[in-house]
Amino acid sequence: MARKAFAASDAEWAYHGEEYVRLGDVRLSPATHGLNYGTGVFEGIRAYWNESRGTLQVLKLREHYERFEKSCRILHIELPHTVDELCEITLEILKRNAPREDTYIRPLAYKAIESVGVNLRGDSELSIFTVPMGNYVELTGLRCAVSSWRRTADNAIPARTKCTGSYVNTALAVDAAHRAGYDDAIFLTQAGFVSEASAANIFLVRKGGLITPPATADILEGITRDAVMELAERELGMPTDKRDVGRTELYAADEVFLTGTGFQIAPVTEIDDRKVGTGEMGPIASRLQELYFKAARGENPDYADWTVPVEVAARTAR
Numbered sequence: 001m002a003r004k005a006f007a008a009s010d011a012e013w014a015y016h017g018e019e020y021v022r023l024g025d026v027r028l029s030p031a032t033h034g035l036n037y038g039t040g041v042f043e044g045i046r047a048y049w050n051e052s053r054g055t056l057q058v059l060k061l062r063e064h065y066e067r068f069e070k071s072c073r074i075l076h077i078e079l080p081h082t083v084d085e086l087c088e089i090t091l092e093i094l095k096r097n098a099p100r101e102d103t104y105i106r107p108l109a110y111k112a113i114e115s116v117g118v119n120l121r122g123d124s125e126l127s128i129f130t131v132p133m134g135n136y137v138e139l140t141g142l143r144c145a146v147s148s149w150r151r152t153a154d155n156a157i158p159a160r161t162k163c164t165g166s167y168v169n170t171a172l173a174v175d176a177a178h179r180a181g182y183d184d185a186i187f188l189t190q191a192g193f194v195s196e197a198s199a200a201n202i203f204l205v206r207k208g209g210l211i212t213p214p215a216t217a218d219i220l221e222g223i224t225r226d227a228v229m230e231l232a233e234r235e236l237g238m239p240t241d242k243r244d245v246g247r248t249e250l251y252a253a254d255e256v257f258l259t260g261t262g263f264q265i266a267p268v269t270e271i272d273d274r275k276v277g278t279g280e281m282g283p284i285a286s287r288l289q290e291l292y293f294k295a296a297r298g299e300n301p302d303y304a305d306w307t308v309p310v311e312v313a314a315r316t317a318r
């Protein structure tokens with residue numbers, strides 16, 4: 001099943017070359033190192049439109065830039081800005097673009113030198129752009145398959161960096177899953193334990209408890225994963241057991257759901273042609289989804305610190 005793709009408009013404001021520019025005015029050489037060798041890192045941040053307040057609520061903004069900075073450090077990418085400055089730049093782009101709909105923010109930092117030769121030396125570039133983004137996947141029940149592609153091991157390409165090159169692994173697995181008629185792929189680690197989905201972390205409900213693979217299962221340590229663990233503990237009194245998960249536990253689970261900025265909270269109702277639980281979205285995923293969206297749209301004062309509001313009532317002239 002084809003997944004929705006969201007296109008960026010050339011007319012939108014972006015940040016590139018340490019200034020605000022129209023996205024369509026940015027040009028990159030085909031010799032750009034990051035393009036040739038995948039030597040870049042990125043983030044995906046969501047801003048939710050809050051109709052009643054006329055604001056965009058930017059979700060977990062600082063957390064995303066803190067992870068971005070760590071990803072950059074691992075790849076020896078020098079950022080021209082602090083985390084605070086990156087947050088400010090992002091808010092300014094949103095103010096300029098003033099989208100009155102759910103929006104995705106894509107910060108990208110990459111090796112910008114235009115020379116042939118694989119290493120991690122040379123100058124870096126930072127770009128930030130936005131695209132409108134509704135639901136990336138269905139939120140009522142996904143059909144998934146365990147992929148024959150294994151998740152890239154952390155000591156091959158660091159799993160906890162959102163490194164552009166490592167998304168070839170993701171693309172191969174998603175492509176194979178879609179061609180076989182599934183919505184998404186679930187990766188196993190080289191050792192055969194459950195890792196994560198294509199671009200989302202995975203949770204299981206078994207015997208009344210919540211389980212997710214540990215940070216050592218070659219996962220990206222998801223910001224939504226942390227948010228969901230917080231909600232489950234605070235609101236449902238369910239602490240999460242972070243432990244190795246065997247493949248067939250997926251088949252035995254009462255509920256399985258995926259979490260991510262793009263995926264949000266997406267229940268999995270079928271894995272490898274076997275129903276998960278009843279084959280319908282389960283009560284835990286359903287409750288967490290409801291709590292998550294309220295917090296993400298800035299509608300639950302208990303989670304006010306999860307989002308930063310941006311007033312977008314007045315749209316600036318283009």
Ligand SMILES: Cc1ncc(COP(=O)(O)O)c(C=O)c1O
Nearest residue numbers: 199200201220222223224260261
């Ligand atoms: C490989 C991978 N795992 C997990 C996630 C979920 O991370 P987050 O919740 O921080 O978006 C993502 C990205 O969204 C991802 O690309």
